[in-house]
Amino acid sequence: MTGLGGFNSGQLVQDGTAINEFNQTYSAWYEYLSSTNLNPAQLLGNISVHAGDSMHTYVAYETSNGIIDFYVADNTTGQSQAVEVSGVGTSYYDGSSADYITERPIVNGSLTALQKFTSYTTNTDEAETTSGTWIPISSALYPYKIIMTSTGTSSGTLLAQPSDLNSAGNSFSMTWYNCS
8 A cells, every 4th residue: 555644643645455354355445534534445446456466556645736646556457547536635644754555454443354465565665755856765754664563562473574675765575474
């Protein structure tokens, strides 16, 4: 998943892919959240996602006019879908962070099980600064990686772990170790 904001506030715009843990189906989606308005994730119905597909995700927030641009493409099948959400102002993006993440969503107040995915590699992970310059993860003010554990602390069982950044500072791999 690719996202903007969220680290320092409840303001977050993001898109990506997901697996339904109950029927093992995959989907592409987008969502935009604020501390007062939790818009539910919206499915991108023009994309059929399958295990092992090469995906491209993109999120942009146009500060000049308060428009959020979402884009998800399946490079394997050639399918893609873009959505533009207008009229949101600055209530959904605080401009303070960007992320590239694997996560376990919360459903009915509980974390879902982490699905087995073996490993995947990201490519060209960059964020656009407010001045319009694209920078790799390694150029961010505070780049860091989070190791996923069963408890959310270092004493929990290791579930998944990102690698160090590549030599260009714009790519990493994520490896699965355990389900939760």
